[in-house]
Amino acid sequence: MTKDLNNTFTFLNGRVVNSVGYGAMRLTGQPRNFGPYADWQGGIALLRRARDLGITHIDTARAYGPHDNEKLIADALLNEDGTYGEMFIASKGGIEKDAKSISRDTTPATMKRHVEESLANLRADRVDLYYVHSPDGTTPIADSIAALEEMRQVGKIDMIGLSNVSQKQVEEALEVAPIAAVQNRYSPADVRDGALEDMIDWLDLRGIAFVPHGPLGANPMKQGAAVDPAGALRTLLARSPNILVIPGTTKIAHLEANASALGV
Numbered sequence: 599m600t601k602d603l604n605n606t607f608t609f610l611n612g613r614v615v616n617s618v619g620y621g622a623m624r625l626t627g628q629p630r631n632f633g634p635y636a637d638w639q640g641g642i643a644l645l646r647r648a649r650d651l652g653i654t655h656i657d658t659a660r661a662y663g664p665h666d667n668e669k670l671i672a673d674a675l676l677n678e679d680g681t682y683g684e685m686f687i688a689s690k691g692g693i694e695k696d697a698k699s700i701s702r703d704t705t706p707a708t709m710k711r712h713v714e715e716s717l718a719n720l721r722a723d724r725v726d727l728y729y730v731h732s733p734d735g736t737t738p739i740a741d742s743i744a745a746l747e748e749m750r751q752v753g754k755i756d757m758i759g760l761s762n763v764s765q766k767q768v769e770e771a772l773e774v775a776p777i778a779a780v781q782n783r784y785s786p787a788d789v790r791d792g793a794l795e796d797m798i799d800w801l802d803l804r805g806i807a808f809v810p811h812g813p814l815g816a817n818p819m820k821q822g823a824a825v826d827p828a829g830a831l832r833t834l835l836a837r838s839p840n841i842l843v844i845p846g847t848t849k850i851a852h853l854e855a856n857a858s859a860l861g862v
């Protein structure tokens with residue numbers, strides 16, 4: 599649970615990641631982050647530029663596309679030896695999406711199937727971090743996490759995360775398995791939420807990373823940051839040592855600006 603002067607975070611299992619990451623969701627078809635990214639080669643170039651800048655944490659999900667965003671990451675970042683090397687790949691399962699609809703399904707069978715599909719998309723044997731993307735409101739969190747814990751025990755997942763959850767849901771999950779990261783919407787552009795502020799501190803005390811999604815206050819289905827990107831990212835990183843930022847962009851110039859503003 600430490601973030602040193604070089605802006606790294608150490609997970610409880612000892613894995614170190616740079617606090618400045620990249621959220622890849624927007625490298626998908628538009629609107630709705632549906633289908634493959636139109637500029638596939640441009641997406642590859644942007645992801646490789648992120649790696650060159652020292653950005654090691656890449657956030658994706660099976661639902662982005664679906665499948666296409668993970669496949670793009672594989673095309674861009676998979677090494678010849680079949681590993682991602684120093685890159686830290688985080689993905690998510692539990693959302694079904696097609697041309698017309700989107701729905702949540704975090705039943706154990708679906709969570710396990712989604713892990714397998716994400717691994718196939720990423721052309722990998724294991725993924726560093728895998729989140730429950732958003733609890734479906736019916737399946738007990740404990741059951742979804744037990745399914746991911748099975749996948750962790752057989753080595754397909756290194757760490758388990760939860761996204762779009764309350765502190766109570768994290769507490770339920772911790773009864774079943776170690777939780778490495780929580781990813782909720784959080785940005786200086788958003789209205790202050792006292793319970794969320796408390797949860798960030800509570801997670802920090804337990805060595806659990808907090809990964810704010812929409813860190814620049816963007817509407818996930820629309821284009822454009824809602825706040826000054828450099829100021830927002832600095833504010834987030836200063837907020838707490840357990841915060842890992844994953845700003846999204848489709849432009850290499852913005853990627854470089856975000857990284858340089860943070861001294862990466």
Ligand SMILES: NC(=O)c1ccc[n+]([C@@H]2O[C@H](COP(=O)([O-])OP(=O)(O)OC[C@H]3O[C@@H](n4cnc5c(N)ncnc54)[C@H](OP(=O)(O)O)[C@@H]3O)[C@@H](O)[C@H]2O)c1
Nearest residue numbers: 621622623811812813814815816822823845846847848852
């Ligand atoms: N767990 C979840 O449910 C969930 C939900 C939403 C998002 N996420 C994750 O969070 C990541 C980030 O969220 P997000 O992409 O929706 O929103 P965001 O990071 O708050 O903002 C992205 C927007 O800001 C613009 N931007 C970025 N850097 C900029 C700069 N230096 N100057 C000007 N504009 C800039 C981008 O436009 P340009 O393309 O023009 O740069 C893009 O439209 C996603 O990629 C995804 O991985 C997770």
